[in-house]
Amino acid sequence: MYSLQPDALDAIRHHWQQRPLYIPAAFADFIDPLEPDELAGVALEETASSRVIIQQQGQWRAEPGPIEDFSRFGDQGWQLLVQAVNHFVPAAAELASAFRFLPDWRFDDLMVSFAAPGGGVGPHVDNYDVFIIQGQGRRRWQVGNRGPHRPRAGHSTMALVEDFDAIIDVEMAPGDLLYIPPGYPHCGQTLVPSLSYSVGFRAPSQQELISQLADCLQDQDLGKRRFISNSEPAQPQRISQAHQQGMAKLISQLVADTATLGPMLGTLLSQNRFELDLQPLQPPLSLSQLQHALQQGQHLQRVGGLKCLQLEGDDTSLFLDGQRWCLPNGLADAITDLARHHKLEFPMLTPLLSNPQSAAELLQWVNQGYWYLQDNH
Incomplete structure (x- = not known):
């Protein structure tokens, strides 16, 4: 389980969407949720979105994944980026959950990168909030101030900007955190082979x-x-x-x-930018089989990346993966539990299973892969 240090949480709340912030040791005794070779394996998943950024003599170019052979990139000057790793790796989803002091609807994904020395994506500006967590290795990060930043010549497909004057210039070690609001240019440079984790939060335009x-x-x-x-205008062309x-x-x-x-x-x-790693059940479970499994001590675990949202003031609607579900009256607490908790045990599900309509819908979601049965540890 990952948790931010209390003073780090307070600092983030004061800086949120206002100005960048560097917090050393924001995660105490940080342990990477995956290793570089595991990240390379995730990048090969059919529904994964990945790319490699190669830097040579101050120029950057992108090569889309999936990529099986990284040896051709050499031992420096490149970086693998894999989007939505929280969809595939439960431990990565746990790391993303450390930021649930912010609303679920804002959360976009957890991007993980592995970079060789000298690797990076170049100076750029994002239109979303991002928290960068340093894993194994060390990287130097520079952040500039808001303002007009000219596009970098020769990089029209990568949205890079010209060099900037840094207001933050730090060398990050495992567990360190960098928060960057929208509009601030930033650039990372890898000093030794490194893993980094970018937790992105978006708002609709x-x-x-x-x-x-x-x-x-x-x-x-x-x-x-x-x-x-x-009344109509006197002049017909107006x-x-x-x-x-x-x-x-x-x-x-x-x-x-x-x-x-x-x-x-x-x-x-409640929609996701990146495809969920759904595993529909074949053959599908029956309601009695689901109930039996839960009664025997298993629980339902929400699939990584699934957004399950409620509207304040509406006790019967549930928004799930871009769909609206209207559940029966009298289940407000159970619906809130379903939306709030990633792990659902039998007592929490009893009200839903006791109502024929909500039981049928819950069973449908399980068979579609939105929740899956897991043994209690």
Whole structure:
């Protein structure tokens, strides 16, 4: 189990989305959740997203995975990055859980990288919050200030920026933590072979929100109210201010309608950018088999990366992997347990299993691979 030191947690809360922060020994006695060869194995998974960044004479290029032979890259100047390792490695998911003092809907993924000396991805700016945890090895990290940063010439496909003046310049050792809010340029340089862990947190853009709202309106056959007016402009070529404001009001009324906005947000924010490592059961379990297994001491474990969200004020809806489920009344506490806890034991599941509708839906999720049976340790 991974946990941040209490003073590190307090410092992060004061810096969150405001300014970068370096915390030495944020994780005491840090142990890597996986080894470099295990990371290389995850990169070969069919649903994994990976790439290698090669740096030569101040130039960077990317080679997409999967990659089986790393010997051709030599012993320096390259870095393997694997996205969403928390989907594949339970210990990596436990490391990501150390950051659940932030809302689940913000969490994106845990990216793990292995870098040879001199390896790195180059100076760049992210549009999301990231916590970088140093594993085995040592890396030097530099962070610059917000501001206009010019794109780096010759790297149009990698979104690199020109060199910057550092406001943080540190050599990180195992267990050290670096927090970088959106918009701050940063660059890592590997000093000895190293593992690093990047825990990313995203928020939706205006484009994503409007696009999802349009999809929801179409799916539910809503939003058909049309603009009407009681006056027209004297000049036929003009769109009057009154007409502009009236159409803006139509849009704002949709956004203000919690019956439309809430389910749209739940659907959008429970989606994953990276594919889950689902293992559907074949043959599927029956309800009696599931109940028997739980009664015999097994528990349900949530698959890595699955987002299971609730809307405040809505006790019956559950948003799961981009889908909305409406469960029976009277199960508010059980639904909260399902969304909040990654490990579910039989007493917590009894209310859901006692209701035919919720029992059928729980069984469906288990057979689809969203939860899986595991022995208690």
